[in-house]
Amino acid sequence: MQLDEFFVTGEPLIYAGMVAIVLVTSAIIFLLTYFKKWQWLWREWLTTVDHKKIGIMYILSALAMLFRAGMDALMMRTQLAFPDMNFLNAQHYNEVFTTHGTIMIIFMAMPFLIGLMNIVVPLQIGARDFAFPFVNALSFWSFFFGALLFNISFVIGGSPDAGWTSYTPLSGAAMSPGPGQNFYLLALQLSGIGTLATGINLMVTIIKMRAPGMTLFKMPIFTWSTLITSFIIVFAFPILTIALALLTIDRIFGSQFFTVTGEGLPMMWANLFWMWGHPEVYIVILPAFGIFSEVISTFAKKRLFGYNVMVWSIILIAGLSFLVWVHHFFTMGAGAFVNSVFSISTMAIAVPTGVKIFNWLATLYKSKIQMTTAMMWALAFIPSFVIGGVTGVMLGMAAADYQFHNSYFLIAHFHYVLIAGTVFACFAGLVYWYPKMFGHKLNERIGKWSFWLFVIGFHVCFFPQYFLGLDGMPRRVFHIIPEWMPLNQIATVGAFVMGIGFAVFVFNIYYSYRHSEREKTGDPWDGRTLEWATPTPVPHYNFAIVPHVESHDAHWDMKQKDKTIYNESKLEPIHMPNSTGQPFIMMAILFFASFALVFEWIWLAVAGLIGALVMMGIRSFDYDEGHHVEVDEIKQTERSARRL
Amino acid sequence: MANRSKRIPIQHVVGYVMSIVLTVLAAWAALNSNLPVIWIIILILALAVIQAGIQLFMFMHIIERGTGHAPWQMIFHGFILAAIVVAGSLFTMSFGFNHDHNDDGGHEQHEQHEQE
C-alpha cells in the first residue's frame, strides 16, 4: 500500500488536524518526560482498577470526544449558513456528520454516563469497588481503544461516510469500498465489548454488593436507573455485536447478508440496527433521569416525590424500549398494520415519561430551591425535554411521520431529547459530583455563564430546525436552498453560542483547579445519599466501615439522627484488588488486531487475535488474590481525610 | 444438595434419557410423519423448548439458590427478548412488501390488510 493511500491527503482542514495531533501528542510526551511522570502515569492510571479513577478517565475521554464531535457540528453549521457556501465539499460533509453522530452517541454520551456510574454507584450503595474491578478496567480500555481506532480514521485511511446508522447497501463492500466503513464497524465492535462487560459488572455490583439494609426499593434513584440501564445494555448490545459482525463479514469475507447480490436483504440491517438502536437511546436517557432526580431532590431540599412510581416508570420505559424499534423506519413500506402496532407502542412510552415529568414538578412543590449550577442544568432540562418529548410523540404517529421522516424536524427532535436530556444531565452530574471526584467545587459564577450560554445557544440552534423540517429540508444535505437560509443562519449562530458555552465550561475546570476553595467536609451540598457520607478525597477503599442503611436517603437520615458511618473501634482489615497492566495490554493488542482488520491485513489480525487469547489464558492462570489494607493504615487515612 | 452424596446422579441420567428421546421424537416428526408442515414446526419447536428446560433445570441447576433469584430471572428475560427479536424480525421483514420470487404475493398481502 502506498503511503499516500494510507494517509488522508488533499484536504487542508485535515492537514491542519494532523499538525494539531502531532503537536498535542509531542507536547504530552514532552511534559510527561520533563516532569518524570511516565511511571506515575503507568502506576496510578493505566494499571488502576479503582472505580473512581476509571470513572475519571471515562469522563476526561468523553469530554475530549465532546470537543471533537462538537467541532464536527460547528463545521456542519458553518457549511449550512449560506446557500452558496463551499467550506466543506459533499464527501467531507458526509464524513463529518457521520463521525459527529457516531462519536456523540457511542464515544461521548455513553462513556460520560458510564464514567459517572463508575464513580457514584459503588459509593451510593456502600460498596468498596465493582464486583469485577479487573473487568471494569478492561471495559474502560476497550472503550478507549475503540474511540482511538474510530478517531484515527480521520487521518489514516479515511473516515466512514455512510451516516451513524450506516445503512446497507450503501455501507456494504460494493458501494463503500475502502477502510472507512471498516473503521466504523470495528471501532464500535471493540468498544461494544467493554459496554457489555460494564453492563454485566454493574448489574452484579448492584444486585450483590449493596450495604446491609439497602433493599432494592431503598436504593438511590440513580442506582436504580443504572441497574435498569445495565439490563438494557445486557440485552441490546449483543444485537449490535451481531449486526456489526455480519456487516464486517459481508465487507471483508464476501458473505451476502445485506448485499444487493446473492439475494441479501439490506433492510435487515436497518431492522437489527434499530433493535439495538432504540434501546440504546434509553441507555443514554435513563441514567440522565436518575441524575436529574438526585440533583433536583438534593437542591430542592426535599424527598423525591413518588419514589416508587419513578422506579416503576423507569422499568416500564425499559421494557417498552424493546418494542418500538420499527418507528425508525415506518417509511420502509411494512404496511399499515405493522406501522399501527409500532405507532401505538411508541406513543405508549410517553405515558411513563409524562408521569416522571409531573413527579419532578411535584418534587419542587413546597420545596426550598437552591439555584446552584447543577440545579439550573436540571431545571432547564424539564421544559426543554418536554418540547423534545411532545415532538417525539408527533414523530411516533406513523402517518404524520411520512412527512417528518428524514427531515430537520427529526433532527430537531432528537437533539432536543439528547442534549436537553443526556448532555444537560452529564453537565449537571459532573458539577454535582465534582467535589467528590476532585476535592473542590467548580466555580459557580463561571458555571452559570456557561450554563446560560449553552442553554440559550441550544434553543436558538435547534428550535428553528423544527420549522426547517416542516419546510421540506432533509437531513444530511451539504448545501441549502435560499428559502431555508434565514432559519439556518439563526441555527448556526446558536451552535456557536453553544460552543462558547462549552469552552467556558472547560475553562471553569481549569479556573476552579487553580482558585477554588478545597473541600473539607465531604458533604458540600448537604446531600442525601451515601456517597456524601464518605470523606473527601474518598479513600481508595471507599468505606472504612460498611454502613447500615434504613432508607433511600440514607445519608440524610443519618444527619437527622446525628449518626456517622465511621467508628474507629470497629475497624477491620479491608480486602482490595491489586493494580494490573493486563487490561491495558490486552485491549492494546486487540486494538492492533482491529486496525489490521480495517485494512484487511488478515494474517496480522489473526496474530493479534491469538495474542488476545494468550492474554486471556494468562489471566486464567493468574491467582492474584489482592491485598489487605491494615487497620493502622485505615486509621491514618481516615483521620487525615476526616480531619479528626 | 440431595444428590451430592449419591454415587449415581439420578437426575442427570433421567435428563439425558429424556433429551435423547425428545431428539428422536423431533427427528421422527420432521422426517417421517405426515403432519402438515406448520404443525411439525410448532411441535418440534415445543420439543426444543422442553429440551432446553431439561438442560437448564436438571443439568445447570438454574433454580439452585447459590446466588439468589437473578439467574433464572435473567435467563427468562433473555428468552423473552429472543422471542421478540426472532418474531419481531419476521413480522416486520415479511409484511406488506412486494418482493422476491412471487411478484404477486405482496399485493395479496396488501389487499388482505385492507380488508382487515
Add this chain to the structure above:
Amino acid sequence: MLLSGCSELTVLDPKGPVGESQKDLILYSLVFMMGIVVVVFSLFAFMVIKYRDKPNRKENDYKPDLHGNRTLEIIWTIIPVMIVTALSIPTVSTLFDLEKPPESSNDQEPLVIYATSADWKWFFSYPEQGIETVNYLHIPTNRAIEFRLSSADSMASLWIPALGGQKYNMTGMETILYLQADEPGIYDGRNSNFNGEGFARQTFKVHAENSAEFQNWVASIQNEAPELTQNQYDSLLKPGLEGKMAFSSTHLAWVDHGTNEGRDYSVVRHWDAFGELLHLENGENHEHK
C-alpha cells in the same frame, strides 16, 4: 404571527389530499402538544418562582417529607393515556387510508408511474404511455398517482413534501406510494434518504398540470423524444449526476429493479464505479434541472 408563518411551510400548505390528511393529523396532534406544553411550562414557572429559597420565605410553605400522593399520580397517569388514545385512533385510520388511492379521485384508475432511484438520479417510467423521464416528473391534477418505488442500487426515499409523505425505494422489492395533486403547479421532489456523495443533488421538479395539458405533454414526448436503448440506460445507471431527459420508451422492457431478477442489475455492471469520488463541490452542476 406564528400561525401565519406556519401556513407558508411546505408540509403545512399541501397541494393534494394525501398531504392534506397528514397536515390535518399534524395540526390535530399539535393542539394536544401545545396543551401539554402550556400546562407543564406554567406549573414549572409557578414552582420555580414560588419555591425558590429566598430570605423571609414562610416556613410552613416547606414540606421536606412530602413524598407522594396516590390520587395525583393516578390522575397524571390517566391523562397521558387518554391523550395517547386520542392520538392513536386517527393515526391508525390515516395509516390504512394512505395504503389506498385518495377517495376524491375514485372515479378514475390511478396513473401508474414506476419511480426508480439510481445513484443519484430519478427515472420515472409511465408504462401505459410508454414514456420515461429522467429527473423530472409530469402528473395530471385531480387523479391519484400510484408510484411503484424501487431502486437500482442504494436505498432512497421519494419525498414530494407539497403532495404528501415519503416511502423508501429499495432494490429487489417494490413499495407503493399514492399521491395526488389538486392544484396545478411546480413542486420540489427529492430523495430524502442519505445514499452517498451525490445525495443532495438527487432532486427533481414535479409539474402538476390539468389533464389536457398532461395529455399534450405525453403526446409530445411520445412523438419527439428518442427511444431509450439498453446501452444508453446502462450508462445512465453509472453513479453520477445527470440532467433532465425524456424518452419514448421505458427501461421496464428489459429490467424492473423492483423484482428479484432486477436487483443486482446495476451493481454488477458498475461495480468499480461506486468507489469513485465525484469530488462534488457546492455550486457545481447546480443548475442541471
Add this chain to the structure above:
Amino acid sequence: MNADGSNAKPLEYQTKEGQLNILGFWIFLAAEIVLFSTLFATYAVLFNRTADAPPPAELFEPGTVLVMTFILLTSSFTCGIAIHGMRRGSVKGLMTWLIITLILGLSFLGFEIYEFVHYAGEGATLQSSAFWSAFYILAGTHGVHVTLGIGWATLLLVQLAQRGITSVTSRKVFIIGLYWHFLDVIWIFIFTGVYLIGMVV
C-alpha cells in the same frame, strides 16, 4: 432441588467471589441468548434466499446431524457427571469425565468441519447466497463457542492437576459447566430451527 442452609452450599458458592462470578456468568449467558437469537432471526428472515446455490433440503443429511446431536447431548451429560463428581470431592472423577466431555466436543467439531467442507464442495459457500451466509455464521458461531470452550476447559484441567479442587477451581469448573450445557441448549435450537425445519420446508 431442595433448599439448603448456607453451610451446606457447594464449595463454588461459599466465597463471595464465587457467588459474584457465577451470577455474572449467568447474566453473560442471558446476553448470549440474545446474541444467538439475533443470528436465528437473521437466518429465519433470510430463509429461502438461496439465489443460485442449492437449497438446504438438498444438502442437509439427517444422519450426520443426528449423530452430532447425540454426541453433544452426551457431552452435556458427561459434563454434568463431572460437576457431580466435583461436588462429591473427587478430583479424579471430575478430571476423567471432563476429559471425556472434551473428546466428545472435539468429535462434534470434526463432524461439523466435515459437514461444512462437504456443503462447500456442493456449491454452497459463505459467499454463495444470503441463506448460506446465515447458515454458516449461525452454525459457525456455535462451533467457535465450542472451540473456545475446549481451549478454556483444557486450561482448567491443568489448573485442576496443579491445585486440586479449591473454592477457586471449583467455581471455574462450575462456570465452564454452565457454558457447556448452554452450548447444548443453543445446539438444540440449531438442530430444530435450522436442520429439521430446513429439511421439512
